[in-house]
Amino acid sequence: MDIKEFIKERNEAFFSLDKDKIIAYCKKHNAEIPEDEVVFWAGVRYAILGIASSTNDQREEARHWLISNGFNP
Helix, strand or coil: CCHHHHHHHHHHHHHHCCHHHHHHHHHHCCCCCCCCHHHHHHHHHHHHHHCCCCCHHHHHHHHHHHHHCCCCC
C-alpha cells in the first residue's frame, strides 16, 4: 500500500466517525483498540486533530467533544 492510499483509507475511517469502520481500520493496521468507550472516542478525536487535512469543522467538533468529555485538546 502506498502512502496516498494509506492516508485515504485512514481519513475515510476516522472522518466517518463510524465505530465499525474505525475498528476495522485499526485491526488491519494492528493498532491497539481501547476497551473503554470514552477512551476509544477520545483517541479518534485526537487522531482527527492530528490529521493535516482535517477541516476546521472537523477540528472544532473534535475539540468540543474532548473538552465536553474532560480531555485537554
